[in-house]
Amino acid sequence: MHDLRPGDRVRARSPRSSFTPVETAAHHILVAGGVGVTPLLSHARWHAFWGHSFEVLAVGAPHLDVLRALGPVTVARDRRKMADLLGPVVGTAPWKSHVYTCGPPGLIAAVAAAARAAHWVGARVHAEPFVAEPAGGPFEVVLRRSRRRVRVAAGETLLDAVDRVGVAAPRLCRQGVCGECLTGLVGGTADHRDHVDAAEEGRIALCVSRAAPGETLEIDL
Amino acid sequence: MSGATGKDSSYPFPLAHDTYRISANVEPAAAPILHVGADHADVLALRSRILDGEPRRFVAAPHAAAASWDALVWLLDRMAREQAGVSLERDGHRYRWTNARLGVEQEFVFGDASTLPEHPLTFAGRQVEEDVVVLGARGDRLWLDAGMVVFASVWSLAFDHGMSFAELHGPVPSPEVFVRAERFLLRMPPGDAWRRLNWGLQLDDRPDLSLDASPAWGPRRRRLEVHDVGSEVHLRTEVQHLVRLPMTGAVLFLIGVRLLPLAAVAAVPAWSARLVSVLDTLPAEVRSYKDLGVLGPMAADWLRRSHE
Missing domain, CATH: 3.40.50.80 (Nucleotide-binding domain of ferredoxin-NADP reductase (FNR) module)
Known part of the structure; x- marks a missing residue:
C-alpha cells in the first residue's frame, strides 16, 4: 500500500465486514x-x-x-x-x-x-x-511444499513471516474471521486464535494463530 | 403444466456419479444464473397465480427490509445483464426498471417501500422463474428472514419462516453436511455466487409441491396412482444458486425447478443408466427422505425395460 503512487491501478474486491449491524436490534x-x-x-x-x-x-x-x-x-x-x-x-x-x-x-x-x-x-x-492483541512469543514453522523453515518473531504474525520470505499465501480479513488464509496444519500443536474453527478441519489461520509454547509447526504451504 | 419440463437441450442433469450421497456439491456459478425457458411467460403467470391465491407463499420479517431491497437490486441488475429487453438505470438511490418482455416499467427509490406497488421480494419474484429466499446472517448463523416460494418441494415457506439454517435442514439425513455448508456460506465474500443441483422424482409435472398445497397433490402421491410411467413420472432437478448479497451480507437462495419426464431421460442412454444406478444404490435413509421407497424402484424398472 505504501509503495503506491497517485494514478496507480489497483485491483479491489467488495468490502467485507465482520462488524456489521444486527438488523433485529431495537x-x-x-x-x-x-x-x-x-x-x-x-x-x-x-x-x-x-x-x-x-x-x-x-x-x-x-x-x-x-x-x-x-x-x-x-x-x-x-x-x-x-x-x-x-x-x-x-x-x-x-x-x-x-x-x-x-x-x-x-x-x-x-x-x-x-x-x-x-x-x-x-x-x-x-x-x-483497532489495536491488535499482543502477538505472543517467537516460534518456527516448516513450509512443507516450499521446503522452507521460517522463524516467526514475537509480535509478527505467521502470515507476515510467510510474506517476508516470499511464499504466496491467501488472505483477506487478517482477523481470523473470513477463513481465506486457512492452511493445512501437518505437524505441531497450534495456539488457535481464529473464529472459524480451523482446528476442527486440521487447518490453521495464518493471520492470527501461532504455535503453542515450545512447538514447531509444519504447514501445507 | 408442461411448462417447466425443460424442452430445451440444456437440461441440467443433476447426477454426476453412479451413486448419490447427500452433499453440499457447490460449484462457482456461471452465467446465466436466471433461467429463461421457452415457456418463460407461462411460468411467471403460474407463479403470480399461486402467490395471489395463497399469500402465505411470501413471508418477510420486519428486520429483513434492507436485505430484501439488497436482493431486489441484485436480481434486477442480474436480469439486466443476462437478458435482452431488460434494463436497470440508476441515479443515486433512484432506479428505473424496464422489463419489455413483461411490459413492466417501474421507477423506484431504494429503501422507500412507497415507491413500489408491492414488497421488493414479490416485485422481483414475479419476474424470475426462480423461487427466492433471503437468509439473514446474524450471530454466525443464517436465518430464514424472507422469501417468495411458490414451487417448494414438500416443504412450506410459511412454516419454515424464522428458522435457523440448522432447523431448516432438520429433516435431512447427514446433518454434518449442513453444518459445513452454513460455515461455507457465512464465509462467502459479498457478491460471490455459487450453484448446486438437487433432485427428486415425482409422479406428475407440478412444479408446486408445497405442503401448503398438499391437498391438491398429496392424495395421488400417497396412492402412487401411475398409468404411464414414462410420461407421468418426472425427474425434478432444482438448480439452486447461493449469492452473498453485497450490502447486507444476507445470503440470497434461488431455486429453479426443471422437470423432465422419464421418457425424455430414457432418450439419453447415459442419463438413463446413471439414474438407474443411483436409484439402485440409494442409501435407505436418503431413499426414505426423498420419498422414493416405491417410486424409485418403479422408475428404475421402467428405465431398464425401456432399453431392452
Whole structure:
C-alpha cells in the first residue's frame, strides 16, 4: 500500500465486514474511541438511511459534525467521563438493544463490563479492536511444499513471516474471521486464535494463530 | 403444466456419479444464473397465480427490509445483464426498471417501500422463474428472514419462516453436511455466487409441491396412482444458486425447478443408466427422505425395460 503512487491501478474486491449491524436490534448504541469512529460512521449512515433507532457515544473521535448530522451524539471529554456515561446509557437502553464498540482494548472492555453489569447477554455486545492483541512469543514453522523453515518473531504474525520470505499465501480479513488464509496444519500443536474453527478441519489461520509454547509447526504451504 | 419440463437441450442433469450421497456439491456459478425457458411467460403467470391465491407463499420479517431491497437490486441488475429487453438505470438511490418482455416499467427509490406497488421480494419474484429466499446472517448463523416460494418441494415457506439454517435442514439425513455448508456460506465474500443441483422424482409435472398445497397433490402421491410411467413420472432437478448479497451480507437462495419426464431421460442412454444406478444404490435413509421407497424402484424398472 505504501509503495503506491497517485494514478496507480489497483485491483479491489467488495468490502467485507465482520462488524456489521444486527438488523433485529431495537436500538443501536455505537461507541467510538478515537479513529475507531471509522466503521461506526458507516453504521450511523446505514441506520439513518433505514430509520433505525441509534445513538453515538464518542471519546476523542473525529468527524463529529458528520455524526451529528445523522443522529444523536454524546461526547465524553475523556475516558473516565466515558466510563461514567456507559452505565446509565446501557442500563436504560430498550430491551433488544445492541452495542458496537470500535476503539482501544480498554474502551472495549469498559463497554463489555457495563453491558454485563446491566445483565446484557454477550450476543448483544459487539466490538472491533483497532489495536491488535499482543502477538505472543517467537516460534518456527516448516513450509512443507516450499521446503522452507521460517522463524516467526514475537509480535509478527505467521502470515507476515510467510510474506517476508516470499511464499504466496491467501488472505483477506487478517482477523481470523473470513477463513481465506486457512492452511493445512501437518505437524505441531497450534495456539488457535481464529473464529472459524480451523482446528476442527486440521487447518490453521495464518493471520492470527501461532504455535503453542515450545512447538514447531509444519504447514501445507 | 408442461411448462417447466425443460424442452430445451440444456437440461441440467443433476447426477454426476453412479451413486448419490447427500452433499453440499457447490460449484462457482456461471452465467446465466436466471433461467429463461421457452415457456418463460407461462411460468411467471403460474407463479403470480399461486402467490395471489395463497399469500402465505411470501413471508418477510420486519428486520429483513434492507436485505430484501439488497436482493431486489441484485436480481434486477442480474436480469439486466443476462437478458435482452431488460434494463436497470440508476441515479443515486433512484432506479428505473424496464422489463419489455413483461411490459413492466417501474421507477423506484431504494429503501422507500412507497415507491413500489408491492414488497421488493414479490416485485422481483414475479419476474424470475426462480423461487427466492433471503437468509439473514446474524450471530454466525443464517436465518430464514424472507422469501417468495411458490414451487417448494414438500416443504412450506410459511412454516419454515424464522428458522435457523440448522432447523431448516432438520429433516435431512447427514446433518454434518449442513453444518459445513452454513460455515461455507457465512464465509462467502459479498457478491460471490455459487450453484448446486438437487433432485427428486415425482409422479406428475407440478412444479408446486408445497405442503401448503398438499391437498391438491398429496392424495395421488400417497396412492402412487401411475398409468404411464414414462410420461407421468418426472425427474425434478432444482438448480439452486447461493449469492452473498453485497450490502447486507444476507445470503440470497434461488431455486429453479426443471422437470423432465422419464421418457425424455430414457432418450439419453447415459442419463438413463446413471439414474438407474443411483436409484439402485440409494442409501435407505436418503431413499426414505426423498420419498422414493416405491417410486424409485418403479422408475428404475421402467428405465431398464425401456432399453431392452
